[in-house]
Amino acid sequence: MGKKLDMLLGKTNKYSSKVRALAKLALSRIPVLKKQHQSRLSQERSDVAELLRLGYHDRALLRVELVMRDQSILDALAMIEGYCKVLVERAMLIEKHEKECPQELKEVVSSLIFAASRCGELPELHEIRGVATKLYGKEFTAQAVKLCSGCGVNPMIMRRLSMRARSLESRMEVLGEIASQNGITLQSANTNKETHPVAEHEEQPELKSDINHLGDDDMPLPAQSSRDTESSPEVTDSGMAYQDAVVAAQDAFLSAAVAAAAARAALELSRMDIALTL
Structure with missing residues (x-):
């Protein structure tokens, strides 16, 4: 009865109040971070375009990795911003389930816990994770951090905050997009040649050594001749x-x-x- 009365009077316990305050602080910080990463992203895309104009396709392909990482961070910040807004609006639900995370907030809380270990620019997320640990236990937090089955973390934010290197196909796709936007003809063959010398030899057999062009009758076989002499x-x-x-x-x-x-x-x-x- 006391909790219901507090809710009717607009009062909240210390945990819900702290979570709401932390979410608001994060919301005030996120626009600044987004502006910084957006400025960095624009500069990196410009650098990639300049490298392509100069013909440094291999260097441009490496620089694309930075472009993709900053773009992923921007996407993740947008998702975190949305989750923080949900916490501000529905912090009252925390009081109804002090020992168990409400189902309506499980994805929000779990995703923010996961993001806390990968977004050092948002210290508020670490404090939100600390509150969640006190409320729902260390196991709940560990499942979100380790991405255990049923942890509730959004798969999209998993991919955006992943530390894995981008595949060659995805980097080539972004490289082609930047080249198209700047009116640059992307020479994919040259890019593959500079970044993959082994593939170059496979595609251009004329660069192989002369011995690889000899026919079966022309191949020098000293070892075989020795064996034939012995046998x-x-x-x-x-x-x-x-x-x-x-x-x-x-x-x-x-x-x-x-x-x-x-x-x-x-x-x-x-x-x-x-x-x-x-």
Whole structure:
């Protein structure tokens, strides 16, 4: 009864009052941050366009990453601004569910808790997270920070505040948009060539080394020739088969030496026979 009476009289407890005050402070700070990021974004887009005019497509592609990050921050700030407005208008719901986050505010509170760890420019979000932890427990806060199943965090703000590097396809899309807005013809082939030298060799085979252009009959195969020599038997005049030319040569030398010794022995024997006859 006391809580209902306080609500009728426009009174709120300390938690709802603090949440409303923090949300209002964030709302007063967000326009300043949006202006800063918008100015930075305009300068970064201008830098990308200038790099494209100078033909530095690889550098422009890298600079696009900054453009996309600032644009994501601007989108996230717009969402945070909307959530803070909801908190200001519906802070009374906190009093009805002091131990459990109201279903109507679960996405709002969970998304702001998630954003608190990634938006250091808004210290009010950290204080709102502290209030939510006191009201709903550490587990509720941990689920939002870790993006557990059923945490209630808006998937859109997850993507906008993601720290992952942007894919090449998404960067190329933004690069093409900036080029189109500034009347610049985007040479995608050159961009791919400068940023991906491996792809350059695949698309331009004339830049490969000469050995890659040789046909099957022209390919030098010294290792294969060696194997063929080892596996192909060397056949001598005597009909014996050898697996190595060096071995065959050695055997031929030994055979010649034996033949010479035999010839000398025959000569000595013939001399002895002549002497005995005389």
